[in-house]
Amino acid sequence: MPRLEWPLHVVRRVVLATAAAVTLVAALWLGVGWFQERQARCADGVVEQGPADECVGVSDGSYVFAPHLDAVSAKIEEENRRVLANAAKEPYVSVAYYTSFTTTASDSNSAEGVRHELQGAYLAQYRHNQGDLAATPKIRLLIANPGSKSTQWKHTVDELIARKDAPDRLVAVAGLGPSTEENLAAIRRFSENGIAMVGATMTASTIQDINGFVRIAPTNEDEAFAGAGYLKRRGVTTGVVIQDVAQGDLYSSTLGDAFTKAFQDGGPHKLVSERMTYDSSVSSAWQNELRYMPGQLCQQRPQLVHFAGRGLHLTRFLDALANRSCTDQKFTVFTGDDTTNLSPEQLARAAETGIEVLYTGLAHPDMYRAAPQAVSAPSAKNFQPGGLMDQWFPHDPREDGGALMGHDAVLAAAHGIQMAARWQGEVAGDAVARMFHQMDGTQQVAGASGFISFQNNGNPRNKAVPVLRLNAKGQVEFVEVSAAEGKPPQEQ
Numbered sequence: 501m502p503r504l505e506w507p508l509h510v511v512r513r514v515v516l517a518t519a520a521a522v523t524l525v526a527a528l529w530l531g532v533g534w535f536q537e538r539q540a541r542c543a544d545g546v547v548e549q550g551p552a553d554e555c556v557g558v559s560d561g562s563y564v565f566a567p568h569l570d571a572v573s574a575k576i577e578e579e580n581r582r583v584l585a586n587a588a589k590e591p592y593v594s595v596a597y598y599t600s601f602t603t604t605a606s607d608s609n610s611a612e613g614v615r616h617e618l619q620g621a622y623l624a625q626y627r628h629n630q631g632d633l634a635a636t637p638k639i640r641l642l643i644a645n646p647g648s649k650s651t652q653w654k655h656t657v658d659e660l661i662a663r664k665d666a667p668d669r670l671v672a673v674a675g676l677g678p679s680t681e682e683n684l685a686a687i688r689r690f691s692e693n694g695i696a697m698v699g700a701t702m703t704a705s706t707i708q709d710i711n712g713f714v715r716i717a718p719t720n721e722d723e724a725f726a727g728a729g730y731l732k733r734r735g736v737t738t739g740v741v742i743q744d745v746a747q748g749d750l751y752s753s754t755l756g757d758a759f760t761k762a763f764q765d766g767g768p769h770k771l772v773s774e775r776m777t778y779d780s781s782v783s784s785a786w787q788n789e790l791r792y793m794p795g796q797l798c799q800q801r802p803q804l805v806h807f808a809g810r811g812l813h814l815t816r817f818l819d820a821l822a823n824r825s826c827t828d829q830k831f832t833v834f835t836g837d838d839t840t841n842l843s844p845e846q847l848a849r850a851a852e853t854g855i856e857v858l859y860t861g862l863a864h865p866d867m868y869r870a871a872p873q874a875v876s877a878p879s880a881k882n883f884q885p886g887g888l889m890d891q892w893f894p895h896d897p898r899e900d901g902g903a904l905m906g907h908d909a910v911l912a913a914a915h916g917i918q919m920a921a922r923w924q925g926e927v928a929g930d931a932v933a934r935m936f937h938q939m940d941g942t943q944q945v946a947g948a949s950g951f952i953s954f955q956n957n958g959n960p961r962n963k964a965v966p967v968l969r970l971n972a973k974g975q976v977e978f979v980e981v982s983a984a985e986g987k988p989p990q991e992q
Contacts, residue, residue, distance in 0.1 A: 542555035542557075542563060543555075543559065543562065543563035544562075544563075545557045545558040545559060545563075545659060546558065546559055546563050546565075546645075547655070549647060549652040549655055550647055550651055550652050552604075552647075552648070554602045554645075554647045554648060554652065555602065555645070556602070556645050556646060556647045556652040556655055556656055557644070557645065557655065557656055557659050558596065558642050558643070558644045558645075558656065558659045558660060558663065559573070559642065559643045559644075559645075560576070560577060560580045560640065560642055560643070561573045561574065561575075561576035561577030561578075561580055561641075561643060562577050565601040565602055565643065565645045566601055566602055566603075566611065568611055568615055569601065569615055569618060569643075571892075571893060572615065572618050572619050572622055572893065573618075573643065575622050575626075575892065576618075576622050576625070576641050576643065579622070579625060579626060579629060579641070580640045580641065582629075583629065583638045583639070583640050584640070586638070590636055590637070590638050591636060591637040591638070592637050592638040592639065592640055592669065593637050593638075593639065593640070593669045593670070593671045593672075593917060593927050594639070594640040594641075594642055594663065594668045594669055594670040594671065595625075595639050595640070595641055595642070595670075595671065595672045595673070595674060595910060595913050595914070595917075596641075596642040596643070596644040596660050596663075596670060596672075596673045596674070597617070597618060597621045597641060597642070597643055597644065597673075597674050597675045597906065597909075597910065598644040598645075598646065598656070598660070598673050598674070598675045598676055598677070598686070599614050599617060599644075599645075599646075599675040599676065599677040599700075600614065600645065600646060600647060600648055600649065600650055600677055601614055601618075601643065601645040602645060602647055602648055603648060604648045604649075606648065606649060607648055607649055608678050608680075608751070608810045608811070608812065608838055608841055609677065609678055609701070609841050610841045610842065610843055610900075611843075612843060612844075612900065612902075613701075613840065613841050613900055613902040614902070615896075615902075616896070616898055616900060616902035616903040616906065617675060617700060617701070617902045617903065617905060617906030618643065618906060619889065619892070619893050619896075619898075619903050619906065620889075620902065620903035620904060620905065620906030620907030620908075620910070620948075621641060621674065621675070621906040621907065621909070621910045622641065622892075623882055623888060623889060623892075623903070623907050624906075624907045624908075624909075624910035624911040624914060625639050625641045625910060625914075626888075627882075627911070628910075628911070628914040628918075632878060633911075633914070635914070635918045636918075636921065637917065637921055637927060639910075639913075639914055639917065640668070641910070642660075642663070642668070642670070644656050644659075644660055644673070644675075646677075646682070646686065649680070649682065650677055650680060650682035650683050650686065651682065653682050653683070653685060653686045654689075656686075657686050657689050657690065660673060660690075660695070661689070661690075661693045661695070664693070664694075664695070664929065669927075670695065670929070671695065671696060671917060671927055671928060671929040671932050672695065672696040672697065672698065672913040672916065672917065672929060672932055673690055673695055673696070673697050673698075674697070674698045674699075674700060674906075674909040674910045674912075674913050675699070675700045675701075675906065675909060676697060676698075676699045676700065676702055677701070677702065678701060678702060678751060678838070679702050679703055679704030679707060679749075679750040679751040679754075680748060680749070680750065680751075681748040681750070683702065684707055684750070687699075687707070687710055687713055688710065690712065690713075691710050691711045691712045691713060693929075694712070694928065694929045694930040694933075695712065695929040696712050696913065696916060696929045696930070696932035696933035696936070697710075697712055697713040697714070697933075698714055698715065698716060698909040698910070698912045698913050698936075699713065699714070699715030699716065699717060699909065700715075700716055700717065700902075700905040700906050700908070700909035701717050701837070701862055701902070701905050702715055702717060703715075703717045703718065703719055703720045703723065703751060703754075703755075703836070703837060703862075704719070704720060704750035704751050704753075704754045705719040705720045705721045705754040705757075705758060706750055706754055707750065708957040708958050708959055709957045709958065710958065711933070712929070712930065712933035713933075713958045714912070714936045714954045714958040714959075714960075715958060715959065715960065716905055716908045716909050716912060716945075716947065716949065716952060716960060716963075717837075717862050717905060717960070717963070718860075718862070718959075718960060718963035718964075718965050718984070719754075719758075719959050720751065720754040720755045720758045720836065721754070721758040721761070721762070721984070722959075722960075722962070722963060722965065722983070722984035723755075723758070723836055723837060723860040723965055723984075724755065724758035724759040724761070724762040724763075724836075724860075725758075725762040725765075725984040725985075726860060726965035726967070726982035726983050726984050727759070727762070727834060727836075727858075727859075727860045727965070727967065727982070728759065728762035728763045728765070728769075729762075729982055729983075729984075729986055730967045730979070730980065730982050731763070731804060731834065732767065732769060736769070736803050736804050736832070737767075737768050737769050737770070737803065738769075738770060738771075738772050738802045738803050738804065739763055739769075739770075739771050739772070739802050739803065739804035739805065739806055740771060740772060740773055740775070740776065740797065740800060740802045740804070740805050740806070741756050741759060741760055741771060741775040741776070741806045741808055742775065742776045742777075742778070742790075742793060742805060742806070742807050742808060742809065742817065743756040743775045743776065743777045743778075743808045743809070744756075744777075744778055744779070744780050744786075744808060744809035744810065744813060745777045745778070745779050746779050746780045746781040747781060748781075749780070749781075749810070751810070751836070751838060752780075752808050752809050752810065753808075755808040755836045756775060756806075756808030759806045759808065760775070763806070771802075772800050772801075772802050773796075773800050773802075775808075776793050776796065777789075778790055778793075778809070778813075780809065780810070780813055786813070787816050790813070790816050790817045790820050791820045793817070793820065793821075794820050794821050794823070794824035794825075795824075795825065797821070797824070797826075797829075797831065798824055798825055798826035798829060801826070801829055802831075803831075803832065804831075804832050804833075804834055805821075805831055805832070805833045805834070806833075806834050806835065807833055807834070807835040808835070808836070809835075809838075810838050810841075811835075811838045811839045811840070811841050811842045811846070812841075812842075812846075814833075814835060814839060814842075814850065814857075815842070815846055815849055815850050817833075818833065818850050818853040818855055818857070819853060821833070821853065821855055822853035822854060822855060830856075831855060831856075832855075832856045832857075832858065833855055833856065833857050833858070834857075834858045834859065835857070835858075835859045836859060836860055837859065837860055837861050837862045837901075839857075839859040839861075839968075839970075840859075840861055840862065840899075840900040840901055840902070840968075840976075841900070844974065847970060847974040847975070847976070848973075848974030849974075850970060850974065851970055851971065851972055851973060851974035851975075852974075854972075856969070857969070857970040858967060858968065858969050858970075858979070859967075859968055859970075860965050860966070860967060860968070860982075861900075861901050861965070861966045861967075861968045861976075862901045862902075862904075862905050862949065862965075862966075863901035863904035863905055863908075863948065863949035863950075863966065864899060864901050864904075864966040864968060864976075864978050865880070865883045865884065865898060865899070865904070866966075866978035867880070867949070867950070867964065867966050867978070867981050868880035868881070868883075868884065868948075870978060870980065870981055871964070871981040871988070874950055874951070874964045874981055874988045874989075875947065875948060875949065875950050875951070875964065876946035876947055876948060876951065878946065879907070879908075879911070879946055879947055879948035880948045882907075882948065883898060883903065883904060883948055889903060899975075899976040900976075901949065901966070904947075904948040904949045905949055907947075907948055908945065908947035908948060908949050908952065911945060911946075911947060912936070912939070912945045912947075912952065913932070915935075915939065915943075915945055916932040916933070916935040916936055916939070917932055917935075919935040919938065919939075919943070920932050920934075920935050936954050936958075937954065937956065939952070939953050939954055940953040940954075941953075944989070949963075949964065950963055950964030950988055950989070951964075951988075951989045953989070961989065962983050962984055962985045962988060962989055963983065963984075963988065964981050964982075964983055964988035964989075965981070965982050965983055965984070965988075966978060966979075966980075966981055966982075967979040967980050967981075967982055
C-alpha cells in the first residue's frame with residue numbers, strides 16, 4: 501500500500517487548525533466554568549451551596565442572607581465601614597456571628613430568633629466600639645451562614661478560617677447555633693484552628709471540654725435543676741418524661757436525662773413510669789407516636805409531663821393532649837428553652853389547647869425587673885422599653901431572649917479581646933480563648949442575661965435561668981428567676 505504523504509503546507513494548516521480547536525474548546529470549558537462560578541456566587545464570600553442553592557458563607561453586612569435581616573445587616577455594614585475607615589488610628593479584629601440565617605420549617609431555631617440574636621450581637625459591637633464600653637481593638641462583626649440546619653457548615657467554617665489573617669484578622673466566633681452534630685463538628689474545626697468561640701443558645705450538656713469554647717447559655721442540666729427547683733417549690737411531686745430519641749439531637753437527649761436526675765434528687769418527688777419515647781427522625785411515625793401518649797398519661801395521672809423534645813414537636817403533643825379522654829385530669833407540661841424558637845402563630849396554637857405550659861428560657865427582658873441584682877443594669881437597660889433596642893428595632897418583641905443571648909455572647913468575646921490586648925500588641929484567637937478562664941470575680945461578663953463566669957469545661961457557673969409561662973393569649977409571661985443552685989450569681 502503506497503504511503504500517503506501530505507504536503508508541508510497542508511500539515512502546517514492541520515496542526516494550526518487542531519491547536520486552534522483545542523484552544524477554543526479549552527476557552528469554552530473555562531468560560532462555562534467561569535459562568536457557572538459567577539452564577540453560583542451570591543456575593544464576595546457567599547456562594548450557592550446544597551440542593552436548595554442556599555447562599556451560604558460570610559458577609560460583612562453588605563450581603564443580606566434573608567429579607568427580614570435588612571435593618572440589622574445595614575447597621576452592621578455601616579459600623580464595619582466606620583471601623584475600616586479609622587483603621588489607621590484604631591486597630592481592629594473581627595468576630596463572626598455564626599448560625600443558620602436561612603432557616604426553613606425543618607430548623608429548630610426560628611427566623612425571629614436568629615434575627616434577634618443578630619440584633620443583640622450588633623448592640624454588643626456598638627457598645628464595645630463607640631458606646632459605654634468603648635475599648636480597643638475595635639471589632640468588625642461578620643455574619644456567617646452555614647445554611648438551614650447547618651448542612652453547609654464545612655464551607656462556611658473554612659471560609660472563616662481563611663480570614664484569620666489580615667485584612668479580616670478573625671479571632672473569635674460567637675453564636676454557633678443549636679445543639680446539633682453539625683454545629684458540634686464546626687466547633688471542633690474552629691478549635692483545631694485556634695479560634696476562640698462563645699456559644700449563645702447551645703445548651704446540650706455533652707458539648708464541653710473543647711479547647712477555646714465557652715458558652716453563655718446554661719446547660720440542659722443547669723436548666724433542669726433550676727426548673728425542678730421551681731416545680732418542687734410549687735409542690736409538684738409526680739411526673740413523666742416524654743423523650744425524643746432522634747439520633748444526633750443532642751439537645752433533646754441531654755434534656756431528658758438531666759430532668760430525670762434533677763426531679764428525683766431528694767424529697768418525695770418521683771417519676772411514675774419509665775420515660776415515653778418518640779423518634780422525630782422517623783417522619784412518618786413521630787406524630788402518631790405522640791397521639792397515643794395521652795391514653796397512657798390518663799392511666800398514670802402524673803401532675804407533671806416533662807417534654808424533652810423540640811418546640812416544633814411540642815405543639816403536636818399539646819394538640820394530642822387536648823383531645824385526651826380523661827378531661828377531668830389537669831396536666832402541667834414543662835419543657836426546655838427550645839420553646840422560645842416557636843413563632844407567634846405556633847405559640848398561639850399551643851395556647852388554644854388550654855393546657856398549662858411552663859418552660860425554662862435562656863433569658864428574658866423582665867429578669868432585670870424581678871431580680872435586678874442577678875443581671876447587669878447597664879446591659880439590661882438596653883432591652884427595656886425606650887432602650888437602644890427599641891430605638892433601633894421598634895415593634896420587634898424580644899421575649900424569646902435571643903437578643904440578650906446574642907448580645908452577651910459577643911460581649912464575652914469583646915471582653916476577651918480587650919483583656920488579651922492589654923498584654924500583647926497583636927491579638928490572636930488562642931489568646932482570647934485563654935482570657936475566658938480569667939473571667940471571674942470583677943472580670944465576670946456583665947451580661948443582660950445574668951453575670952457570667954466560666955468553668956474550666958467552658959460552661960457558665962450557676963447561670964441565671966428564667967422560668968416562663970405561656971398564657972391563654974399565646975404570649976410569654978415571666979414567672980421567676982431560678983438557677984441550678986437556687987440563686988444566681990450577683991454583681992461583684
